[in-house]
Amino acid sequence: MKKLIVLLISVTMAFGLSACGNEPTKKKSEDKKSNSKPQISDTTIENNSLTNDFLGMTMTFPQGWVFASTEEMAKSLQLDPALLADKNAAKNFEKGELPAYPIAFSSKVPISDPDPNNSKIEIMIEKPEEAMSSIKYLQICKNMLIQSLPTAEFSDVLPTEIGGKPGHMLNVNASAGSVKVNQTYYVLAEGDYILTFATSYVAEDKPLIDQAMASITFEK
Numbered sequence: 001m002k003k004l005i006v007l008l009i010s011v012t013m014a015f016g017l018s019a020c021g022n023e024p025t026k027k028k029s030e031d032k033k034s035n036s037k038p039q040i041s042d043t044t045i046e047n048n049s050l051t052n053d054f055l056g057m058t059m060t061f062p063q064g065w066v067f068a069s070t071e072e073m074a075k076s077l078q079l080d081p082a083l084l085a086d087k088n089a090a091k092n093f094e095k096g097e098l099p100a101y102p103i104a105f106s107s108k109v110p111i112s113d114p115d116p117n118n119s120k121i122e123i124m125i126e127k128p129e130e131a132m133s134s135i136k137y138l139q140i141c142k143n144m145l146i147q148s149l150p151t152a153e154f155s156d157v158l159p160t161e162i163g164g165k166p167g168h169m170l171n172v173n174a175s176a177g178s179v180k181v182n183q184t185y186y187v188l189a190e191g192d193y194i195l196t197f198a199t200s201y202v203a204e205d206k207p208l209i210d211q212a213m214a215s216i217t218f219e220k
Contacts, residue, residue: 040101040125041090050104055195056219057163061106061121062208068105076111076122077102093127100126108205116179119205121212122198134168134187135159137194141185142170149174162188162197163216182206186213 038053045051048061061067074081083089083098093101105111107120128137138157146154152174160169165188172183186197199209 039090040093040103043103045104052103055103055125055190058215058217059123059212060215061212062108062205065106065108066110068107068111072111073102073105076105093125096127100124117202119201119209120199121209124196124198126194126196127192128194131192132189132194134166134189134194137189138168138170138185138187141187145172151175160186162186162213163218165218184209 040052040054042053043050044053045067048063048065050059050061051057068076070084071081074084077100079098083092084102089098090101092098101124103123103125105120105122107118109115109118111118111120135157142154142157145152149172152172155171158169158171160167167186167188169187170185172181172185174181174183182201182203184199184201186199188195197213199213201209
């Protein structure tokens with residue numbers, strides 16, 4: 001849990017990352033059998049729409065936004081790219097060998113661009129050692145973020161709906177040098193898993209973030 005929060009901070013507060021690859025999409029494994037159980041890595045991105053079979057989730061991102069490659073996501077999370085590129089990455093995550101698994105990272109300009117005003121949405125999933133509610137998870141997050149970002153402004157942990165499911169959200173306003181960063185964390189507790197949508201944005205892009213979050217649907 002603590003490790004993931006450190007990763008979230010590094011993701012949302014990092015502005016300059018070296019380019020690591022140009023793969024625009026994550027595709028389903030070609031050797032996946034039609035009758036096999038969906039894996040956490042079963043994500044398909046076409047144009048600006050994402051589908052994850054494991055979660056039964058679809059989401060539409062702002063038109064023109066770009067998706068990070070597996071290598072770029074690993075670098076953002078300070079993980080060895082080989083861990084995510086490994087065909088057994090999903091299984092390694094289930095065994096606890098990865099602290100979190102990135103579903104997708106999408107941003108207004110490439111994540112490798114040092115633009116401090118780059119708005120982005122990062123979707124990650126975690127499997128805590130013990131099941132917990134979204135409100136408890138975010139309360140723990142908030143306490144840890146306050147210690148890491150003592151000058152930031154924090155909202156209360158607020159109830160919200162994500163894809164028609166009850167979840168919680170936390171707003172954070174922080175500064176990195178002369179740059180002001182607006183962040184909202186949206187969290188769902190899905191069985192044994194915690195699904196996090198970590199968003200960073202400038203004020204003018206907030207409607208795009210809201211529209212993307214409103215587009216989320218889950219299979220019933």
